[in-house]
Amino acid sequence: MYLITAMEQQQDYSQYTTTTFFSDEQFIRHVLNGDETTAAYWDLIAKQYPEKMAVMEEARVWILMINKQPAYQPAADRSALWSKINSEISAYEYNQQRYYRPLKIAAKWAGSIAATLLLFIIIREWAAQGERSYSTDFGKHEQIVLPDESVITLNGNSGISYSRTWRSDKPREIWLQGEAFFEVKHVAIRNRLQQSDSFHVHVSDLELTVLGTRFNVKNRRNMTEISLLEGRLRIEKTGKGAFVKTLKPGDAFIYDSTKQQLKDLERKPQVNKAWTNNEMDLDGYTLQEILNVLEDTYGYEITLKTPQLAQRRLTGTIPATNAEDILFVLKKVFNLKIDQKGNHLIISQN
Amino acid sequence: MREDKVIWDAFRYGDESSLKVIFDQYYTPLFNYGHKFSQDDHLIEDALQDLFVKLWKNRNNIKETESVKNYLYKSFRRVLLRKLDVQQRKYNFTVLEQGLDWSQELGYDQTLISRERLENIRKNLALALEKMSPRQREIIHLRYYEEMEYEEIAELMQLSVSSTYKLVYKAIDTLRNHLSRTDLLLLSTLLSLKKI
Known part of the structure; x- marks a missing residue:
């Protein structure tokens, strides 16, 4: 088959040099993997172009020179290299088992925990919807x-x-x-x-x-x-x-x-609105009203032992950062006697 | 190459002994190929180690392959070139080993061509190859030594098939140009010898 096809489309080899033979695919194939048929063909060509025999031979030697080079034999030790590779692989596998896979599992767990938590928060938010209080x-x-x-x-x-x-x-x-x-x-x-x-x-x-x-x-x-x-x-x-x-x-x-x-x-x-500035403007307050503020806002329980004091008034602004400030002023201005028992204040005229 | 594939598949499914078989089979060819790029055996060993460890780590993502050899060569080439690049070494490629007894290698001892003529041809070839670019030399090696087809070479070197052909033509051109000069040189020396 090779012979026939090659013969049919037979090249004109008259211009061939070493390099053309060297790079001729048919020629390469013959030199590397030739059989009797290819040998017959190239014998024929050699007879047809006797003057090309030398360059053909040279091209053949080139191809063989490259092809037949013995593989490089390193001084290195093959089995030593394999043990290196093997131990690196083992270390890798160990880490995979020891760290990476547990981590993956942990990540999975963390993921599901996070999901549950998120669900919980969503439900809580849902339930609390409509109301926010302070x-x-x-x-x-x-x-x-x-x-x-x-x-x-x-x-x-x-x-x-x-x-x-x-x-x-x-x-x-x-x-x-x-x-x-x-x-x-x-x-x-x-x-x-x-x-x-x-x-x-x-x-x-x-x-x-x-x-x-x-x-x-x-x-x-x-x-x-x-x-x-x-x-x-x-x-x-x-x-x-x-x-x-x-x-x-x-x-x-x-x-x-x-x-x-x-x-x-x-x-x-x-x-x-004076209270927003931590003050108490006394204009328009009766003593009873001031005491009410002390009860309502500051959490005291107050007993006024001298009822006639209730409607007394005074003017001015007193600091009201804490109840003691107010009590101090009242005590001085109205000349009061204040007995304190925990949250309970007993107020009377001195 | 069917066996190659069976072993390759076994390795891909996590059989480490199959990787060892592949390693043993390709150690020498790959070392030889690597040696063409660099004469530093340690560097080639490192590249081989990297290659096989990487193969193992990525085994789940490695696909079936038509040719285990081509796959390994391509991967190895990439690893090695990166190493060479890191060390800022030039990409070089040697095709012919010096100091080989060619008559013995070629079995030409008692045939048509004398030892001296063989040595002459080798010198010619070596000189011609030296004139080529490393990539051209690599193609020559892959075509004549590894006996790869141009399609395979293109795939391995990450070139298009047409540019692979172009590189070969250029390489042959280099050979031709160089050869014609040496032939002339040879001829003139012969002529001058005859005069005497």
Whole structure:
């Protein structure tokens, strides 16, 4: 087959040199893997081109010289190299068993633990949805920044709660117990007032509706004082004895939830928010009212042994960082005798 | 080469003794191939060690192969060239070993060509090969020594088949150009000898 195909397309070898023979694929194949047929063919060519015999021979020697080179015999030791490879493989396998696989297993475990934890958190969040609440101990203040950036300052022994999911298409709503000062962020776009822009405070059985304002709400002993410093505020009572009252800045009202009665409050709004600066403005307070504050906000239990003192008044501002400051001033000004037994104060005229 | 594949597959499935069989089988050919790049036996040993450890580590990602030999050569070449590169050694490739008794290797002892003529031919070839680029020399080695096809060489050296052919033509050209000069030189010396 080789002979026939080669003969059919027989080359013109007259121009062949050593290099052309050397690079001739047919010739290479013959020299490297020749058989009788290829030998017959190239014998024929040699007879046809006797002058090429020398270069053919040279090309053949070249091919064989490269091909028949004995493989390099390194001085290195084969089995020594294999032991090196073997020990490296063993060390690798050992580490895989010892560290990598346990790590993988640990990672798997950690993964499932993390997943469980995440699920737990999600469930908890889900369960707690709708409600977030803050409360303060006696004599402590706390500032809370709401999701809309409104700020609420809680007086001692007070608490608020609100729905966590404040969506922009719903009014903001807060439930209050005790006393708090509100600085409500105005979110409405000018001239485009919407229901959803309003801010509601639920206190006692009242609903206060505001936009952006600053106001103080105090809810103690069934009495709710609302003092507006800025903006507009609407007090709304639904159900029995329903009413609506709109407040201007400087207005202060007191609502008695037992009588369902709204009255002007003698004390001015500025006075009523003095506590946020750790002060107590005494304008408009009777001694009884001051003692009420000490009970409601600072957690004392007070017995006034001299009832005629209750309606006494004084003016001025006293520091109110702690109850002792207030008590000290009262003691000096009214010349009082104060017996303290734990939380219980017994007050009488000296 | 079927056996080769059976052993290769056994190794891929984690049989270390099969890797040993492959190692034993290819130690000498690979060392020889590596020796063409560098005469530093330690470097070649390091490359071999890296190669076989790497083979073991990656055995899960190694695919079936048409030719175990080509796969090993290609991987070994890559490891070795990187090592040479790190050591900033030049990529060099030697085809012919010096100091070999060619008449014995070729079995030409009592035949047509005398020892002297053989030595002459060897010198010619060695000179011609020296004129080639290392890559050309490598192709010559792979074609004539390893008896690889051009497609296999292209795959091994990461070249296209056409550029492999081009490299060979250039190599042959180099040979031709060089040879014609030495032939002339030889001829002129012969002529001058005759005059005397």
